[in-house]
Every structure is written in structure tokens, then in C-alpha cells.
Amino acid sequence: MSTTNYIGKPTSRVDGPAKVTGTARYAGEYAVANLAYGYVVSSPIAKGKITKIHADEVLALPGVIQVFSHENVPSLAWFDRSYKDLVAPGGSPFRALHDAEIKFSQQPVALVVAENFELARYAASLLRVEYEQEAHETNLETQRAKGYEPGRGKTGFQPPPPPRGNPDKAWEEAPHRMEAEYVHGAQHHNPMELFATTVEWRGDGKITAYDKTQGVYNVQQYLTKIFGLKKDDCRVVNEYMGGGFGAGLRPQYSVFLAVLAALELKRSVRLTLTRQQMFSFGHRPHTLQYLKLAANADGSLAALQHHALHETSHFEDYTENVVNWSGMLYQCENVKLGYQIAKLDVYTPLDMRAPGAASGSVGLEIAMDELAYEAGLDPLEFRLRNYAERDQNQDKPFSSKKLRECYHQGAAKFGWDQRTQAPRSMRDADGKLIGWGIGGGVWDATQQKSAAKASITADGKLTVLSGAGENGAGTYTIMTQIAAETLGLPIEAVTFKLGDTELPEAPLQGGSWTAASVGTAVKNTCEALGEKLLKLAQKMDNSPLKDAKPEDVEFVNGQIRLRADANQAVVLRDVLQASGETKVEADSSAMPNMLKQQQYSLHSHNIVFAEVKVDEELGTIHVTRVVNAVAAGRILNLKTARSQVLGSVVWGIGMALMEETVMDHKFGRYVNHNFAEYHVPVNADIHDIDVLFVEEEDDIVNPLGVKGIGEVGMLGVAAAVANAVYHATGKRVRDLPVMIDKLL
Amino acid sequence: MNSFTYHRATAVQDAVQDKAGHDGSAYIGGGTNLIDLMKENVARPTHLVSVGKLPLADIENLPDGGLRLGATASNADTAWHDEVKSRYPLLNQAILAGASPQLRNAATNGGNLMQRTRCYYFYDLATPCNKREPGSGCSAIGGFNRVCGILGTSESCIATHPSDMCVALAALAPTVRVSGPGGERSIAFDDFHRLPGNQPEKDNTLEPGELILSIDLPKEGFNKNFSYLKLRDRSSYAFALVSVAAALELDGNTITDARLALGGVAHKPWRDQAAEDLLKGQPATVETFARAAAKVLEGAQGHGSNDFKVELARRAIVRALKQAAEGTQTASDVFQNSNP
């Protein structure tokens, strides 16, 4: 019997108590002596030039320390490459306060620094800035013709695979066909925590930046290159994060401005953006998708075309994988995928939870529903008939794929067999229309290079370190579980630390790869420490483990014992005491096993079942039930994993029914840039959500067998809801969100 | 936000005098609207007179059988008050349909009447807005006007009054008791808020320096056949696209008295007495309700992104009257409007 098995168990968050008691520190909260406060002044125009900044008037206010603008910023790194962070797309990164040019509405044009926050904010409101306005273009619809295939992408971008078969001909000849365009507007990440940086001036040009970021190493290399700092002089810390969702992948202008001010003023500086300013940078791009699908008489897919166009800025080519998934989710011999972007006078879009796939699954999965109806097939049956046993994009087998089990188990849980196919055929006792719809998707399972360090002290307390990120997903907890189980320690004896450039290097937190990457590093490191501990155990008098090899022993219940005979054991604490060492350390890292992995297609999958109730007369929609069945390899922590998927479903419902940043093209400006008017779901919008993890073993993706669950749960949710609305009402809404007026 | 001085008044006279003595001053109740406006630099008062400690927080019976709602009583205390729940359940429902529990705990009745529009452009200094800066133009006309009005709009402003509470009040027809440098007076609720005309900067008919003391409800509360129906872009914590307060007196199936007011459609809570008259003496049928809806919406005009409100309002009126006739809504202790 083992009491130190934690992996897979629904373990509560180890960082929960710190968060609910308020001891957890967020970037804008660190207590630092002699702080000055910055406040950003944002551009009211979308394009043009700054002609004059009346800084004098503001500097005359007692307590105002400095007004930074392009007029007085010191000379910094010159070349674009110095401003490229690790996940920057192609192009020329935005440099705040670089010159007089305005490239997007809400662009930061000045930073006012004062003795306190209120004064900085007041002074910022008085700062007069004169502009010369130029005509801007912010409407993707009118820029369709200017779409182009991006030549340069960011890390992880893959141009669509070449076409296969003859999709045009197959479409013409097939008995069941559909073609349609699908649209969703821009969406902003809007984590609860505002972007903030507290820069501690440590004297002598040395700083510590407490920054809201999903990757401390990314921010560190960005700052060191721009400001010419040595790594040792530029520590970046992020211990806790009030949500990131991708917004914290790239260093934001807030950290640049705060560090600039601190270095110039030789003083600690804090800068917190406002909620309105949270709409001034990256977002999920406004995306137009065109799908053209056909099915044969037997319900097999005859042809599939999926083309997407989304916005980017004028200075960078933001890319995401929108259409590629459509070439691998279903079996089809005639496929053509197209992908373009078009430049607008906006800030560069930014990865937002399941970037590309969340958008792509809206198009593909509504189109699949439309075609299922054309072919007279139940949408689930239609998907089963087109099940892909192999990744046709790469022509490789999947390392594992339990999507069929998701279909079956999800359907059973939801009661899908009770569905009647005809639209408008189901009603509740009050006469409201009921609709059931499905949608799903596929997401990458990736692993990145990652390092960790572990040390155990004589009292049996283990500390594990890795500079990974935690945006609230549960990283602290699962790493603690892995470490505790690997060394057979009670979870209370283990402390995991992350989010600091003084810790071993780990990748930024994104792409759902943290569990796989950092988890494997933690496991390797604890195993390395275990080997050292075994050696020490063997030095003990009369050690029962004298001749044991590492593979002969296991670490369980605070002991090292022989696998073959659990009675042959030593207590770990006794080993440490006997050794006379006060501390035993090990470090290690983990890399993906490319040789093994490249023969396979590595992906997670899901399917979402949604029920809506529609009051047809008034156009109100409620998502009353959702079942999300996920195949994502091994689940390390049922509780935090479930929470991840719950959050994804909530977000998907938001994407389906209400979430949209509205651009007023006259001003080239987002107009609903606050939380009263940018709607995300509230409790009253959310009803039953069931999460189901299908068992999926995979020893190819990584030694832990995990695929990551941060993003896959989001896929297909919006489509499932939109399809359910169709089933309920017979109205096919192809532009999300489906708001009241679209059903009237 | 600019810096300001602050006075916590303890007597009505003190408040009125202190306000009159400071140029650019403002009363502040719960601050749930004013502070936001100050943060956005839409309002820049140099002096705040807090009404929180004035003896105006009571809810008490009036000799004529009506009920007095103190101006500084919180929206929550008002909604949950036993007399309100039993005699004016329509008001209970309307208040609870608004904002969030936290906001309702802080917000005052006076502040609720005085809250300003939620037109996006009004809040964004980067865009012209006649209400914020007279003469600068109206960005909502020809812009994104989903939240704007369809009735009683003008060429200078198409904004709406955002309150839910006030829609129920419009139907219940109380008077608003105010005190100012010129003394005390009462204003019929229907005359309190105004249409934008060519002075959209003026939301209401209060004279400078006037303080709201109370809202005095008449005896008639329509506590049997009423409905507050609110339609919005999410199930809670969102302003109304369209809301309807409907109240009926029935004799069998014949309507003997009716009240009908709309929110989210005009610069003021929109009560339509002609439509009410049309209902009176008629059978409580969907056909009657449809005629009343058509009457209310005579001359209704969309402005692009809010065109749908005309049809939505028509359906909402019919539904609310139907619900009122059925007498199924009750004052609630739980939030009702979100139930699917």
C-alpha cells in the first residue's frame, strides 16, 4: 500500500490557501520601498503623428517626477531583433514611445511618473497631446482583397499542408454539399488581473521586475537586449497570476515602460494598466472562414475546403493555425486548406486560449453539422463515419487517439440517443425549444526543453525549482504531486517554486505543454536525486539495499525499499541523518525524444455535447447542459484538470453567445472596452457542465504520458452551442456571437 | 480623476448649503456611477457632498396610504423591504433585475434616478459626445448604437436612461420630493427625467443644487398582476436592451386599469399613457396586448445596430402584459430572471 501516490488523484491546489488568504503576491502588489508610480497616456486616434506633447504643464505639478515620451526616451537598442521576444511573429515589433507615429488606437504615447498613483493618473488626464490624424483602416471585411499568405510565422506556425486529391471536382460530383462563410469578431483575453509591473531598483543598474507574464525568461531576454542589461542584473519574477490565457505570452509595453522609467529615474517604479488599456494590445483576431464540404451517399466526406482570413497589424504578421486541423480531424481524400492574413491599423493579435483551433473549430464544426443535415445523418453518426485513423496531413499514425471513446462515452452521459434529428422537434414542459448540438476538435500535444533542480534537507523536506509559469492552471499543484510521488514523500513535505529567472530555465507557459515539459523535468530531477539518496542509503551500516540498482528500488511512504520485497526498506530521513549531509541536491532537464516522436502525430481530442433552451419569441438562449469528453493522455490531477475544462466550456459559451470586442471603424477604436460592456458569462449564464476524461495511454508523447488540457477543452464548444441553436430553432447563425437580435 | 474635497453632510440644509457654496461640486450617494465617471474624467467635480449620513434612509408608510422611499436607502434595502415586497412587488423585481448584489448594496435610490447613460461614447473621451461635451457631435448616430434608444431621440442624442428601478417607478407613478436653494418641491416621476432635445447634457429637470429627499409611491401598487421583463446580452449583470414594466387591474378578464413603461429604449423611462388607455376596458388577450405594443412603438426608429429593438420591444411588451395578466410573477428572494 502506498500513501504517497498522488499522480492522477484529485488533489486540491497547493497554492489555494495563499490565494484565498491574500498572502499570494501579484505583480502590481509587491511591497517595494520608495516606489514611484507610472500611468500610461493612450492615443485617441488610430493613425497619424504626434505633433506636440505639452509635458511642461504637467511637470509643473508638485509630485510629478517625469513625463516620458518619444521626445525624451534615451537611445535604446536599435535593431528590430532586439525587440523580438521568443514568441514574436514575423515583422517589426511595436516599440512604445519610439517615435511620433501612431499605429493603433490606444497606443501608449506617454508615461507619466509621479510620487503616487492618484497623482500620476491625474497628471496623465491633464497631459495635452496634439496629433495630426491620418486615414485609418480597421475593417477586415473591406480588406478581404488585400489578404496574403504570411511568409514568416512565429514559433509553432505551420502553413496549411498542400492540397490532396481534387476537392473541386469531388464537390461538384457529390450528392450532398454545403458551402458557407463563418465569422467571429475580435475578442480580448481580459484576465481578471490587470497587466502590471513593479520594478525594484536594486542600485547600480540592477533591477528585479515583478511582472505579469507567462514566461519570466522571455521577459528577461527581451529586457536585457533592449536595455543592454546583464542577465544577472535583470531578474524577472512572476509567482502568481490572475489569469493569462495567452495575454502574458509576449512582454507587454507595460513592462517596457516600467523598466525604462526605473532605469532612467534610478528608482523603483510600479505601473498598472487600466481595464480600458487591457484592450490596447493583443486579442483573438477577427476571423472570416469559408467552408465548402461535400459527402458521398454513404455519408463519407467527399471533399473538404477550409479557407480562413484574419487580421494582423501593419507591423507584424501574426499567424495562427486556423485551418490545418480540418485536414486531420476527419478522413477525407480531397482536401484544400487556405490561410491568409490582412493588415489593419490595429495592434498585433495575440495567442488566446487554443489560438487558431478555437476559431477553426467554429467553422469546421458548424459546417460539419450543416453537411450532416444535408446528408440526413445524425451529426454524431456522421462524425463516426468519417473517423480519421491516421493523420492525413502528415501521413503518420497518431501516437494515441481515443476520440471514438469520447464520442461514445460523451453521448451516453449526455443521453444523445434521445435526440430527434429534425430542427424544432424538441420542447420542454414550458414550450421552450430545446436543441442539442455537438462540436469538437484536435490540439497539439507538445513538449519543450525544460530544466529543474531539487534538494532535500535532513528533515526530509523536498524543494523543487523550475522557472516555469503558472497562470492559475494548477502547475504548482501537479509539479508538487509529481515530485512527492517520485520520491515517495507526503505532499506536505514538498515545496515547488516557479516563476523566477533565478530558477532553472523552463519554457513560457503556453501551448498546453507545461505539464509535459516541466513535469518531465521535475520527474527526471527527482529521479536523479533518488539515485543519490540510494547511494547514501547503501553506505549505511547493514543496508538492506546494498546491492540494489536504481531500477530495483522504489520510493514509497517516506522509504526506499526493494520492489521485490517491500520489507527490505530504509526510512529516507534515517538515510539523510546517517549520511551527515544537511542537504542533498540534484538537477536535470528534459527534452522531447524527437527520434521517437517524429514518427507519430501527437494530438489531444475532444467532443462537446450542448443543450440549449430557446425562448423563440424573445430570442433568449440558455445553455442548460454541456458534456465535454476529452482524450488528452494521462490526467495528472482530476480536480485541476476538470477545472481547466470547466473554464474552457464557460469561455466557449461566452464565445458562442456574447463575447466580442466591437470596433467603431469611424474612430478605428474598440468601443466596448470595459467590463460593463464587454460581456463574459456570469453565473446566471452557466448551468450543468460535465467533464469526462477518457482513458488514453501514451508512452510516446513523453514519459509521463500527458498531453496537456489547457486548451483542448475550449474546442468545439462555441460550435456545439451554435449547432444546438440550429437544432432548436431551425435558424443557422454563422456569425458569432449568437445574440438576441440574430434569432428574432 | 482630479483631486477634490469632501464633506459628509448630516442634515439636508447642511448638504444643500455646502453644495451651493462650492462651484463644480456634486452630491455623492453610493458612488457606483459617479466614481466611475470620475475615473474616466467624464465628471470632474472639485468638491463632493456625501449624502450617506443624511437622515433619508428610511422607508416609511405615508398617511395617504402610499410608501416613502428615502433617497439614501440602498437599492437592496428597498427591494427587500417587506412593504415593497408585499405592496410593490413590481419594484422589487425591477431593482433585482439590475446590476449585481454588491452594486445594489452600495447604490442609493437617489443615485439610481440620477445615474447617467451607458452610451459607450459618453464614457470615452476620445470620441465626440453632445451629452458630455455639448456641441461636439453625437458619435452614436451612425456609430455603434446597440444600447441606444428608439423612442423620443433627437438629432443631438439617442442615449437611453439605463435604470431598471426607474422603469418600475415610471409605471407606479410616484412623486420625487426634492430640496434645493429655492426650497422644497415635488416632481411627478414622469416629469423628472427628460428627453434629449437639443440639450442632451440635461438628463432631468432638477434645478442646480437640488437634492433628492425621497420617492413617494402612491397607494396603488398593482401587487397581483404585474411583470418586469428584462432582455439583455447576458443573463445577469448587464443593462437592458429592452425592459418592460407592466401592471394590470383585472375584473375577470377585463382590464380596468393598466400601466406600461419601457426601459432601454429612450432618454427617460418610457411610460405610455395612450397605450395604457387603449388597454383599459379591453379583454386581457394577446390581441389587445399587441395593439398596445403597436401604440407604444408608433414612431419608434432604429439607428442601425439597434434596429432590432423595435421588434424586440413589441414582443417584450406583449409577453410582459401576458405575464402580468396571468399573475404568475411574485416578489422574489432569489434572482428569477436568469432561470431558463
Ligand SMILES: Cc1cc2nc3c(=O)[nH]c(=O)nc-3n(C[C@H](O)[C@H](O)[C@H](O)COP(=O)(O)OP(=O)(O)OC[C@H]3O[C@@H](n4cnc5c(N)ncnc54)[C@H](O)[C@@H]3O)c2cc1C
Ligand atoms: C457594472 C455596473 C452595472 C450596472 N447594472 C445596472 C443595471 O443592470 N440596471 C440598473 O438599473 N443599474 C445598473 N447599474 C447602475 C447602478 O444602479 C447605479 O450606479 C446606482 O443606482 C447609482 O447609485 P449611487 O448611489 O451609487 O449613485 P452615485 O454614483 O453616488 O451618484 C450618481 C449620481 O447621482 C447624484 N446623486 C446621488 N444622490 C443624490 C441625491 N440624493 N440627490 C441628488 N443627486 C444625487 C450624484 O451627484 C451623481 O451624479 C450598474 C452599475 C454598474 C457599475
Ligand code: SF4
Ligand atoms: S447618444 Fe448621446 S450620449 Fe451617446 S454619443 Fe450621442 S450624444 Fe453622446
